[in-house]
Amino acid sequence: MELLSALSLGELALSFSRVPLFPVFDLSYFIVSILYLKYEPGAVELSRRHPTASWLCAMLHCFGSYILADLLLGEPLIDYFSNNSSVLLASAVWYLIFFCPMDLFYKCVCFLPVKLIFVAMKEVVRVRKIAVGIHHAHHHYHHGWxxxxATGWVKGSGVALMSNFEQLLRGVWKPETNEILHMSL
Structure with a gap:
């Protein structure tokens, strides 16, 4: 017990809860999302041949859940792209991961201990997005459980649900990877 009081974990948790979600957690979310895009077959070649299509795929990986939730709730699909700081941050991460000299940034964020921290922070963002999605849907449909x-699910797994459209943009559409037909855990 004395060890726990000496570590003052209560104060640590309080200070951690005061960290603003942007840009620390969003940055980790964008890094992991675009890393997953780079792991896709043909993504690196696409970034060299068609950088605009690669950038659009990266934005779908970063903001796909917002686009689908807006579609589900009948709001403008492009509304989230008015958040300039998030779009610029995601674009900077895309540029660094795909075009940094000697893949230096990619090698740094793929170093396993660093990557594990980013993945853990991404999951914190996912939980927050689910809660925000449920709250957002509650404003429109008070009794629509x-x-x-559905909105919380879409906000939490939007990238997986948008993967078919993203594959179509890259020119490698695989209908057998449809997330609705073959749900992942």
Missing amino acids: FVMI
Whole structure:
């Protein structure tokens, strides 16, 4: 018990909860999302041949859940792109991961201990997005439990649901990887 009081974990948790979500957690979310894009077959070649298509795929990986939730709730699909700081941050991460000299940034963020920290921070963002999605749906449909659940699900797994459209943009559409037909855990 004395060890726990000496570490003052309560104060640490309080100071951690005061860290603003942007840019620390969003940065980690963008890094991991675009790393997953780079792991896709043909993504590096696409970034060299068609950088605009590669950038669009990266933005779908970063903001796909917002686009789908807006579609589900009948709001403008492009509304989240008015958040300039997030789009610029995601674009900078895309540029660094795909075009940094000697893949230096990519090698740094792929170093396993660093990557594990980023993945853990990405999951914190996912939980927050689910909660925000449910809250957002509650404003439109006060008694629509299924709408709230569906919106939370879409906000939490939007990238997986947008993967078919993203593959179509890259020119490697694989219908057998449809997330709705073969759900991942």
